[in-house]
Amino acid sequence: MLHAPLLLGASSPLTKIIPGLMIWTILFFLVVFFVLKKFAFARIQSLIDERREQIKRALEAADEARDEARKLLEEHKQLIGQARSEAEEILAEARKTRESMEQRMREETETERQRRLEETRREIASETARALEQIRAEVADLTLEAASRVVGKTLDAERDRKLIEEAIASLDFSRLEESA
Numbered sequence: 001m002l003h004a005p006l007l008l009g010a011s012s013p014l015t016k017i018i019p020g021l022m023i024w025t026i027l028f029f030l031v032v033f034f035v036l037k038k039f040a041f042a043r044i045q046s047l048i049d050e051r052r053e054q055i056k057r058a059l060e061a062a063d064e065a066r067d068e069a070r071k072l073l074e075e076h077k078q079l080i081g082q083a084r085s086e087a088e089e090i091l092a093e094a095r096k097t098r099e100s101m102e103q104r105m106r107e108e109t110e111t112e113r114q115r116r117l118e119e120t121r122r123e124i125a126s127e128t129a130r131a132l133e134q135i136r137a138e139v140a141d142l143t144l145e146a147a148s149r150v151v152g153k154t155l156d157a158e159r160d161r162k163l164i165e166e167a168i169a170s171l172d173f174s175r176l177e178e179s180a
Contacts, residue, residue: 140164
């Protein structure tokens, strides 16, 4: 049953070869082909060529843009690398500056401490000398007073004071200075 329509189709008028119809079909095809070739194919081909050129230019522009983007990316990476190295240099310089400032402050502090210590020593020496001088004067006065009570009469203050000061000067006050 499936083969029955195929057999019927073999005897169909569309599949029969008719020489007149065939010549007119070929002739019409050639005329249409000539008209299309004369008027349409050139225009269609120019549109195709123009489109091909546009695509080619677009691809070239895309390649150039990609190359430019790569170039910019490399420049950007280099700039970032430079910025990082400059930042590291700045940080290293800041560290050095901080360390030198700390060292200078330590030195200045030590110098100031030494100056104050020396000043304090001078003040102590001055005060010690002044105190010893005061003690000598008081000892001389006390000695005069004691001698006048022992002798029972008033001594000549100027002459006796000179004798007492000479005696006190010959005394060793270094023991007092060491204990101070």
